[in-house]
Amino acid sequence: MDDLTKDRVEQLIDCIMKKCLWQFHSRTWDRERQNENILRMTTQILCDEAFDAKTLEDKCYWVDAVCLADDYKKKFTWLLGIEKSEIKLIMQEVKNRLDYLTITGSLNEELNDPLY
Amino acid sequence: MPYHLFKCSESIPEREKHSVIKGPGEDITSALPLGYLNTIPGSLSERGCAYCGAKHVIGTPMKDVIHMSHGPIGCTYDTWQTKRYISDNDNFQLKYTFATDMKEQNIVFGAEKMLKKNILEAFKAFPTMKRMTIYQTCASALIGDDIGAIADEIMEEMPDVDIFVCNSPGFGGPSQSGGHHKINIAWMNQKVGTVEPEITSDYVINYVGEYNIQGDQEVMQDFFKRMGIQILSTFTGNGSYDDLRGMHRAQLNVLECARSAEYICNELRVRYGIPRLDIDGFGFEPLSSSLRKVAMFFGIEDRAEAIITEETARWKPELDWYKARLTHKKVCLWPGGSKLWHWANVLHEEMGIDIVSVYTKFGHQQDMEKGISRCEEGALAIDDPNELENMEAMETLEPDIILTGKRPGEVAKKVRVPYLNAHAYHNGPWKGYEGWVRFARDIYNGIYSPIHKLSLLDISKDEIPTDVGFETQRMLSDVNLSDEVKNSTILREYTGEYDCIKGLRDKIYPEYLTKKVSEAV
Ligand code: SF4
Numbered sequence: 001m002d003d004l005t006k007d008r009v010e011q012l013i014d015c016i017m018k019k020c021l022w023q024f025h026s027r028t029w030d031r032e033r034q035n036e037n038i039l040r041m042t043t044q045i046l047c048d049e050a051f052d053a054k055t056l057e058d059k060c061y062w063v064d065a066v067c068l069a070d071d072y073k074k075k076f077t078w079l080l081g082i083e084k085s086e087i088k089l090i091m092q093e094v095k096n097r098l099d100y101l102t103i104t105g106s107l108n109e110e111l112n113d114p115l116y
Numbered sequence: 117m118p119y120h121l122f123k124c125s126e127s128i129p130e131r132e133k134h135s136v137i138k139g140p141g142e143d144i145t146s147a148l149p150l151g152y153l154n155t156i157p158g159s160l161s162e163r164g165c166a167y168c169g170a171k172h173v174i175g176t177p178m179k180d181v182i183h184m185s186h187g188p189i190g191c192t193y194d195t196w197q198t199k200r201y202i203s204d205n206d207n208f209q210l211k212y213t214f215a216t217d218m219k220e221q222n223i224v225f226g227a228e229k230m231l232k233k234n235i236l237e238a239f240k241a242f243p244t245m246k247r248m249t250i251y252q253t254c255a256s257a258l259i260g261d262d263i264g265a266i267a268d269e270i271m272e273e274m275p276d277v278d279i280f281v282c283n284s285p286g287f288g289g290p291s292q293s294g295g296h297h298k299i300n301i302a303w304m305n306q307k308v309g310t311v312e313p314e315i316t317s318d319y320v321i322n323y324v325g326e327y328n329i330q331g332d333q334e335v336m337q338d339f340f341k342r343m344g345i346q347i348l349s350t351f352t353g354n355g356s357y358d359d360l361r362g363m364h365r366a367q368l369n370v371l372e373c374a375r376s377a378e379y380i381c382n383e384l385r386v387r388y389g390i391p392r393l394d395i396d397g398f399g400f401e402p403l404s405s406s407l408r409k410v411a412m413f414f415g416i417e418d419r420a421e422a423i424i425t426e427e428t429a430r431w432k433p434e435l436d437w438y439k440a441r442l443t444h445k446k447v448c449l450w451p452g453g454s455k456l457w458h459w460a461n462v463l464h465e466e467m468g469i470d471i472v473s474v475y476t477k478f479g480h481q482q483d484m485e486k487g488i489s490r491c492e493e494g495a496l497a498i499d500d501p502n503e504l505e506n507m508e509a510m511e512t513l514e515p516d517i518i519l520t521g522k523r524p525g526e527v528a529k530k531v532r533v534p535y536l537n538a539h540a541y542h543n544g545p546w547k548g549y550e551g552w553v554r555f556a557r558d559i560y561n562g563i564y565s566p567i568h569k570l571s572l573l574d575i576s577k578d579e580i581p582t583d584v585g586f587e588t589q590r591m592l593s594d595v596n597l598s599d600e601v602k603n604s605t606i607l608r609e610y611t612g613e614y615d616c617i618k619g620l621r622d623k624i625y626p627e628y629l630t631k632k633v634s635e636a637v
Contacts (some may be wrong), residue, residue, distance in 0.1 A: 024486050026374075056391050063410075063412045064409065106145065106485070116378075
């Protein structure tokens with residue numbers, strides 16, 4: 001990752017860590033599905049791709065994604081000036097970094113408890 | 117992020133893994149305090165017990181219920197004066213405390229008969245109350261009283277009553293958090309699904325992890341009602357027992373305090389497919405985004421936007437008045453379990469306050485992950501602190517105010533550090549737009565009260581200046597402000613009512629027809 005991309009990824013991550021709560025569900029399997037679904041939908045919104053949330057669960061991910069995408073557009077105007085393919089690349093890096101911070105690199109000893 | 121061992125805890129080296137300092141450029145994968153572990157012997161913890169977590173925190177805010185403790189009277193100590201979860205039925209649950217008052221002879225001979233007698237007496241004394249919760253304590257758990265069997269007997273004899281039994285004795289977990297967990301799961305297993313609720317709106321939520329401290333629930337309920345959303349149940353502040361039996365029919369669980377109530381949301385998600393949306397009712401921006409999300413879930417964004425615009429226009433100039441006077445004040449954010457992350461970032465952004473330390477008495481590592489992520493570099497994070505560590509932290513960090521509970525708060529006062537009650541509030545509610553301004557006002561009043569300066573003088577040895585007159589809060593707070601801010605015609609102090617909840621109780625709300633009804637017309 002070049003320095004510019006790294007810096008941009010960190011800006012987007014910082015926004016999630018300071019403003020959102022959805023990435024901190026209590027178990028690994030929860031965090032995996034939250035990160036996966038919300039960031040996938042956020043990327044789709046940022047890339048103007050149509051998305052139809054059918055189930056209640058999808059809708060719930062979707063509202064978090066819409067708010068995050070709005071926040072991103074407001075705070076990081078550089079997002080508006082780059083290609084969709086680049087947005088996708090950056091968002092993939094955001095997903096990798098978030099998975100590391102909240103799942104694979106997390107020091108939270110309760111994450112793999114089989115029960116709630 | 118280096119772990120931090122307090123000087124005063126050098127004789128308990130295990131404490132080192134319970135606190136960290138957030139270093140520049142570091143994140144939660146480099147160090148995270150341990151959490152939700154038994155308190156280390158020798159450490160004077162500020163925690164409550166698992167019975168306290170189950171009953172005093174989660175069970176008792178239910179309003180139309182006789183809450184009975186099966187144990188010694190002392191277990192109910194934390195009731196009347198410490199809790200402020202009000203309700204719109206004249207605070208029944210605050211006014212009356214019930215305990216079976218177990219004594220030595222009950223320990224020897226058993227206390228089931230006495231429990232039954234107490235239950236009957238209580239129902240007789242309050243004939244309109246048909247619901248009861250019973251809480252096990254250490255004593256009744258140790259002698260093995262079968263509370264469930266007694267409750268079943270009574271329900272058979274009195275078919276119009278319903279009883280919930282919570283087996284969460286004080287020793288049933290490292291802290292009150294063990295009790296939160298137990299009562300969440302017990303309610304889910306025993307009661308959810310036993311009542312079919314009446315659905316009156318197309319948009320139906322459970323509002324979970326909200327305890328109506330000084331009216332917080334009623335403030336949030338007002339927003340939801342204005343949007344035409346039906347709150348099927350509130351878990352548990354100002355909540356009704358039978359409403360909470362019908363939680364399984366909601367379309368969405370809106371979760372406020374994840375620390376105390378995420379378990380029931382998770383179970384509702386797994387067992388009934390109801391999704392969980394975590395929200396923040398504190399602070400203008402988090403609250404606005406929360407209302408927006410709930411509304412968007414139902415496709416009624418315009419209703420949320422109308423509220424956000426109206427409330428922000430009304431209250432923002434007042435919040436900014438306080439922000440101008442609170443910027444760069446240093447705060448130790450030392451609540452119980454969830455407010456460290458609810459408040460850390462938003463206090464900084466919306467009131468300009470610097471958070472120099474966060475702690476949690478009973479939080480889990482998950483709460484520390486959230487809290488540390490949300491505070492700025494240099495903050496000291498402590499899990500399950502002891503009193504001496506707090507004193508040392510206050511000496512080194514020199515905070516302007518502490519947001520914490522009553523017990524550590526009173527200790528802080530003795531070393532002349534003002535404190536606000538983070539659990540029960542000072543002049544709440546603190547949720548909602550107006551509530552957030554009331555919180556700012558309380559912080560302002562705490563920091564700038566002239567008494568703190570006066571109290572630093574020791575009349576037995578210090579020279580008392582006689583050439584200075586009295587000082588007011590404004591004289592202290594405005595000393596370094598620019599004329600532009602001081603004389604602003606836009607910014608203003610809080611102008612709300614002394615009691616901002618009363619008016620909400622008789623308010624008339626817009627009627628939104630359900631799709632079914634409007635199609636039929
Ligand atoms: S620890 Fe046991 S005896 Fe003490 S208050 Fe809690 S339940 Fe009662």
